[in-house]
Amino acid sequence: MPIVIVLSGPTVTQERYKAAVRLLKGGEGGMQRPGDWPVEGLLSHVAGQGPQGFRIVDVWDSEDSCRRFGEQLAPVLQQTGITDPPEVYPAQTFVSAALSHA
Template sequence: MPVVLVHEGPTLTQERYEETVRRLTGGRGPLEKPADWPVEGLLVHTAGQGPNGFRVVDVWESEEAARRFGEKLLPVLQDVGITEQPNLYPAHTFVSA
């Protein structure tokens, strides 16, 4: 069952997001396709400035895949100064083009 990961908060800025991406990819550049992620299972990723700050939304094929990503992500978040934890919940509906 797909799960949704939503990450936002005062310490998640565009600059810190970009630094996190740089570290997750080993400096290869922006994340443009699921194969760019350090683990398998990503279905959708989007990030952008919202009315309450910078927000990242992912859809993962399973909670297990999201947790594997979290094992790589959380140490990087701590290192770049992002203190909010992502929210993870089961997707009720998932439609892909």
């Protein structure tokens, strides 16, 4: 069952997101394809600025993949100053057209 992670809040900013991506990637360059992530299992990643602030939404293929990513992500979030806890829940429905846009 796919698992959704939503990260938003006062400490989640575009600048901190970019810093976290650099740390996860191990340098410059974005994470444009699922293979760019440090663990396998990413189905979807969306990040952007909305009226309520910057928001990041991931969908993972399983609880195990989500957990493995969380283990990689936790120290990166701490290092970049993102302290808002993520919402994590099973997806009721997941539909994807498999597009990739940066």
